[in-house]
Amino acid sequence: MTTQNAPASMYRTTEGLGLWEHRGKVAAVGIGHSPTARRWDGKPETTMGANSILALRKAIADAGVSPDQIDGLVIDPVTTTGAYWPEGKPIPMDVVNAYNTTGDPLDGIAKLSAEWLLKNMPELENVKFTMYGTGCMSHAIVVAAQAVGDGLAHTCLVLKSWHNLEGRYYQGGANAEDAIDGTSAISRLWGTPASYGTALQFAEYCRKYGKSHDMMAPFMANSRRNGLMFPEGYWAQHRPEQLTPEDYLAARWIAKPASLFDNDIPIMVSAAYLFTTAERAKDMKQKPVYILNHASSRGRPRGITPTLDEVEAETGKTGRMLYEGAGITANDLSFENMYDGFTLFHQFHIEGLGYRGMKFGDALDFYQTDISIEGPNPVLPSGGNIGSGRSRFWMHTDCIQQLQGRAGARQVTGVKPETAVSGGPMPLGGNFTVWSASPD
Amino acid sequence: MVKQGVLPDALTKPFWDAANDGRLVIQNCKACNRLQHPPAPACSQCGSGDNLEWKEMSGRGKIYNYGVVHDCPVRLLQDDQPFNVAVIMLDEDPGIQMYSHLPGTPVDDVPVGASVEVMFEATANGQKVPEWRIVA
Numbered sequence: 420m421t422t423q424n425a426p427a428s429m430y431r432t433t434e435g436l437g438l439w440e441h442r443g444k445v446a447a448v449g450i451g452h453s454p455t456a457r458r459w460d461g462k463p464e465t466t467m468g469a470n471s472i473l474a475l476r477k478a479i480a481d482a483g484v485s486p487d488q489i490d491g492l493v494i495d496p497v498t499t500t501g502a503y504w505p506e507g508k509p510i511p512m513d514v515v516n517a518y519n520t521t522g523d524p525l526d527g528i529a530k531l532s533a534e535w536l537l538k539n540m541p542e543l544e545n546v547k548f549t550m551y552g553t554g555c556m557s558h559a560i561v562v563a564a565q566a567v568g569d570g571l572a573h574t575c576l577v578l579k580s581w582h583n584l585e586g587r588y589y590q591g592g593a594n595a596e597d598a599i600d601g602t603s604a605i606s607r608l609w610g611t612p613a614s615y616g617t618a619l620q621f622a623e624y625c626r627k628y629g630k631s632h633d634m635m636a637p638f639m640a641n642s643r644r645n646g647l648m649f650p651e652g653y654w655a656q657h658r659p660e661q662l663t664p665e666d667y668l669a670a671r672w673i674a675k676p677a678s679l680f681d682n683d684i685p686i687m688v689s690a691a692y693l694f695t696t697a698e699r700a701k702d703m704k705q706k707p708v709y710i711l712n713h714a715s716s717r718g719r720p721r722g723i724t725p726t727l728d729e730v731e732a733e734t735g736k737t738g739r740m741l742y743e744g745a746g747i748t749a750n751d752l753s754f755e756n757m758y759d760g761f762t763l764f765h766q767f768h769i770e771g772l773g774y775r776g777m778k779f780g781d782a783l784d785f786y787q788t789d790i791s792i793e794g795p796n797p798v799l800p801s802g803g804n805i806g807s808g809r810s811r812f813w814m815h816t817d818c819i820q821q822l823q824g825r826a827g828a829r830q831v832t833g834v835k836p837e838t839a840v841s842g843g844p845m846p847l848g849g850n851f852t853v854w855s856a857s858p859d
Numbered sequence: 860m861v862k863q864g865v866l867p868d869a870l871t872k873p874f875w876d877a878a879n880d881g882r883l884v885i886q887n888c889k890a891c892n893r894l895q896h897p898p899a900p901a902c903s904q905c906g907s908g909d910n911l912e913w914k915e916m917s918g919r920g921k922i923y924n925y926g927v928v929h930d931c932p933v934r935l936l937q938d939d940q941p942f943n944v945a946v947i948m949l950d951e952d953p954g955i956q957m958y959s960h961l962p963g964t965p966v967d968d969v970p971v972g973a974s975v976e977v978m979f980e981a982t983a984n985g986q987k988v989p990e991w992r993i994v995a
């Protein structure tokens with residue numbers, strides 16, 4: 420079976436499409452997570468592939484289905500944004516050969532194919548549909564939701580995995596070379612870290628609206644607090660440290676105005692969800708969480724980096740697309756779980772949604788109010804990447820768990836968890852999902 | 860500060876050759892009368908690659924925005940941390956942006972909105988790159 424990238428036709432990228440044709444007819448039921456680790460320790464049982472198998476098996480068990488009932492698998496084959504296998508470094512063949520292999524020895528270690536998973540999970544004997552949603556769990560979710568709605572699969576696993584290797588993130592490859600190709604050089608010669616573009620947009624935002632970086636401190640503390648109540652997360656598992664406003668304000672700069680804590684910590688982790696039709700979900704072990712709509716941003720900046728005007732135009736459009744296809748308004752959101760890695764663009768996402776009536780420029784003032792899970796206006800109850808490490812999926816797991824009423828210590832108490840939105844990563848270039856406790 | 864060397868490719872060779880001659884050229888679609896940067900094989904507006912040309916710019920612009928890099932992923936620049944990285948918008952078309960280290964401008968003391976002019980700086984392999992300095 421050859422797995423293809425999802426075609427453009429599976430994404431909802433424009434306004435005016437009306438209600439999503441499968442609104443309320445696709446549901447998330449099972450959830451499975453691997454443990455987290457800062458980096459791979461080199462053992463066969465802790466590879467990214469091993470984590471992937473573990474997460475998938477847990478999601479299947481959580482939903483209470485038998486593996487032979489699974490007929491679909493949607494994954495992101497790319498398992499890093501910056502931890503590349505060093506050129507020339509020998510690949511540990513004992514690890515590779517601990518698994519059934521594909522033609523690529525790094526498959527299951529530093530990248531992931533659907534073929535590798537199916538070869539190593541013989542219990543998935545009836546998977547007939549595989550597809551790639553490349554980039555994020557946000558991407559894979561949208562593809563899987565559309566696939567189940569379209570009848571391409573009835574009971575479909577969705578997986579996102581991350582590997583992380585020894586050495587500093589982003590510092591290998593072209594960044595270590597004495598010369599780079601002319602096309603890359605147009606934007607890369609200046610040595611900007613990954614958070615630089617977001618830092619620029621945030622700087623412009625602060626100038627335009629009269630805000631400052633220190634106004635982010637309550638958001639940071641809230642995110643870490645929520646993350647420490649996320650037992651699946653990195654900080655809760657390995658470093659249960661609260662992040663105080665003082666810690667945040669004292670942090671070193673990475674790309675000012677982005678500091679260390681505005682950047683999420685790269686980790687190894689996998690998560691899987693089980694999606695099925697609303698009809699079939701009724702008989703499963705967990706309460707179904709229905710998908711009301713999905714929407715994707717495919718906006719591109721005209722220049723080398725998005726301007727604030729471009730960011731605001733795109734997040735506003737994303738909000739309108741989400742509400743239109745779900746048949747809801749901002750007033751229906753119980754809470755929001757938009758992406759936060761980097762923290763300095765979270766305000767763009769939630770202002771675009773108009774969460775709690777917010778307009779552009781309002782979010783940092785909103786952060787100074789009660790944004791806790793106990794209050795009436797929860798912000799990022801998952802804690803996001805800041806609360807649990809770089810996975811880009813905590814917000815999805817949290818939306819499902821909150822609406823199922825099994826978010827544990829993180830369960831929102833100031834609002835009734837009925838409708839939520841999650842997605843990312845970037846304001847220009849992301850995929851977003853509307854979740855609901857009810858199919859109507 | 861010496862940047863990584865540049866290995867011009869087919870798409871960008873005219874840009875880099877012009878820089879070596881002390882000229883700033885930007886890709887332009889004659890059909891749309893529209894500049895674009897970074898260069899691309901086709902016009903981002905009409906989608907055609909048939910009408911692309913390289914147009915010489917005045918080399919004047921404004922500082923649109925900036926950040927200060929304290930933790931740089933590029934090995935060759937790490938000894939120069941922290942440093943400014945500004946976004947320059949060209950006077951011909953503010954939609955055309957270029958990065959700049961703003962040589963001569965103190966770190967984190969960048970006058971947003973100030974006028975700048977292009978200059979050309981040698982990289983590690985001698986290839987010149989457009990840079991920008993504030994015009995008094």
Ligand SMILES: [Zn+2]
Binds near residue numbers: 889
């Ligand atoms: Zn054109």
